[in-house]
Amino acid sequence: MRLYDKRIRSALKVKLHNQSSKPKAIIDELQVCNGNAIADVVALYNEAHCYEIKGSTDKVERVLTQGRYYNSSFRKITLVTTQNHLEKALAICPDFWGIMIATEDSTSNLRFRHIRGAKVNPEFCKEMALLTLWKSEMLSILDEQRHKRKPRDFLAQLISSNKKKIELSSNICDLLVTRELEKAVC
Template structure:
């Protein structure tokens, strides 16, 4: 039986909910847009870091993966790719060695098993500007206000506000503030 995105995603959600049960500061997000929508990570876990999970089932191709890798590497603290056996060799040729790999195998109609092939490690190449792009304009401006840095930026476009944040905070501080804002956000989709 071929693995499908929907089956892998359902099993991943079950595993993540079990793994993070009782943690009130953990947020699990489907289809988190990165770099102003240039790509979406299938599932993101936001707590003391942002761990992205990319699903490449046996029904998928690896055609878009090189472009996704470039974007994911700019933003996510760690990344795990979950794939069917048929993609394992192709994925190994494409992804950085710090990405984790999980092999998904369909056991029956209702169950998918996961086998960890490689644990993920911290991302060594995060881009601060790409991280702050996770903030909506009003959220970014509020962060400037909180630290009394908003003077001259209240009517500026979001890219200027993001630039001011990158100038004003270290990467670790930016990552912290962005994670905290994502966990507070109520309305995730804007039409």
């Protein structure tokens, strides 16, 4: 049976919610790098973890293009795909990407098997990661309004020059959690 993105996504979100270290929030289809790519599922822990899904009929090669943007925006990335894409995924995904395989068991439940865990991404770019945020969110990191007329690119450069990668990644994650909580209230 073919496993499509929608079914994998739904089961993945259940799996993430049921694990012992639960995410603070999960985002579907988060735009990154000024909208140049859309991350399928982003789990928000102390830092954001991007999950890119490729179902059995998807072109796994697309991660070559999408991956450039994910590599800039996330310190942890995992490809979730199907057995028919495993060989190609291992060949084209960077070593620091995690890889999980979705399979259907005899009772038609989806199961996930970790092929390799995600490692800290050495290509994470503070400025590009900041472009996941809205301007108002960037201004809240600065905690000052004197730059409110400045463009987002300027704000990203200013913020990234004053923060370490892990601190900034955590700040971005916290702001995305707040965004999701505010959306849930509305």
